[in-house]
Amino acid sequence: MSAPRQIVTRFAPSPTGYLHIGGARTALFNWLYARHTGGIFRLRIEDTDRARSTPEAIDAILEGMAWLGLHHDGEVVYQFARAARHREVAEELLARGLAYRCYATHEELEAMRAEQKAAGKPMRYDGRWRDRTLDGPVPNVPPVVRLKAPQTGETVIEDAVQGQVVFRNDVLDDFVLLRGDGTPTYMLSVVVDDFDMGVTHIIRGDDHLTNSARQRQIIDAMGWPQPVYAHLPLLHGEDGAKLSKRHGALGIHEYRNLGYLPEAMRNYLLRLGWSHGDSETISTEQAIDWFNLESIGRSPARVDFKKLNNLNGFYMRAAADSDLATETEALLGRLGRPALTEHQRAQLLAAMPSLKDRAKTLIELIDNASFIFETRPLVPDDKAAKALSPEARARLARLTTALAETPWTAGEIEAAVRAFAEAEGAKLGDVAQPLRAALTGRTVSPPVFDVMATLGRAESLARIGDQAAA
């Protein structure tokens, strides 16, 4: 038995766009596995595509991960900065005869593929420079370096999710390691970086499964140890089609502004492709405790906002009032809404118990808390206006008098209103609905007596007065 190695996982996004939900899930799984095993979780930015990589995208990824609470260990590795080392490995392969220079031009290669396609043959590099030694003049083409890949036999990937996946070597071609300008390709860079970073487990999207075979060939050529692979099925949009901007491919930071809590996102993402019996609400602590590679599913999953909403509502209800109030205020700020006054901040906190019960997102909570943010005179919406019939307005006027001596707590107010309704020979609802309409301008709100307690005596009576008929 070999000595137990510390497990090292990594998340390696390319900064050509924001961090989307699929990438976030991949990051989560890597993070969870590292935490579960007491290992290390590293972050590597694969910025070797100079044309498409942007600093904005790097920031978006870093911020997204920070928001989700997926903290990486050690320094962030920027792949482009390691190009010299990647080149060094290619040179070594070249020196050992495990790679070779190919002088084929783009045009030549394109023609080759077109021919193969027309002939119904698999499209792959035909190895035309594999055994050719350069005698005579050097073609005026900056050569690429290709791996001299095995042409017979099989390359086998033992995948922790997909099981054993076998590729016949004759379907894999001699792919490029170094471009004509001497820069390394992704295939080379990944392998070298993973080795140098000591990565033991590669958890990534399914779309890399075939790449694994090529990467394994490089690793074998270098005589390095093979990492454990775990390829996650891809995520699809709500309609089952590929994720696109229209559904679900939002940047992870947008979920933040949509009012979702990171713990809810983590729980939701975790259940997309991983399960633990019938467990649905899984705290991050439990997730770390339970997470394993064996329970990752093999079939693709769709994102479902309804379920995310449900989970988010659960975590909101479970959250501390003060934390939620802080988050709400921060979101208000990000939305460009006016800053809260001390008074409003206190009201928001006081109303939080009843507010958080009836919202699935912070955005919804803000909407439900509008009675705190709005100023008199309130403009009732259509339904509220309907509830404020002439009879109701007259009743509100009488209620004002009845409340004159009432101590201003939710309980006392409720008792007084109930007594008033009874005296009026009315049902409580007949009094409460117009009251709600007058206080909030809506027909739906937290319990009216809570609203009144939050608003305070003066403001409550003033709002009622605004709608009451003499």
Added chain:
RNA sequence: GCGCCCUUCGUCUAUCGGUUAGGACAGCAGCCUUUCACGUUGCAGAGGCGGGUUCGAUUCCCGCAGGGCGCGCCA
């Protein structure tokens, strides 16, 4: 075209050959109730198709169909 992967309620999933195929979200109905929500009770809802293997297949094997991914001097 070639290769690889996948296939249980609308959605996410459980099931390690024998279950009335379970749970969750969503939906519908009831209860609770000052509205909404929460909570709670109930209803409806699934093994793609065809062959095998087996006393017995959702589960194992093969084929087909459907879906996905890959096949760049992108990552």
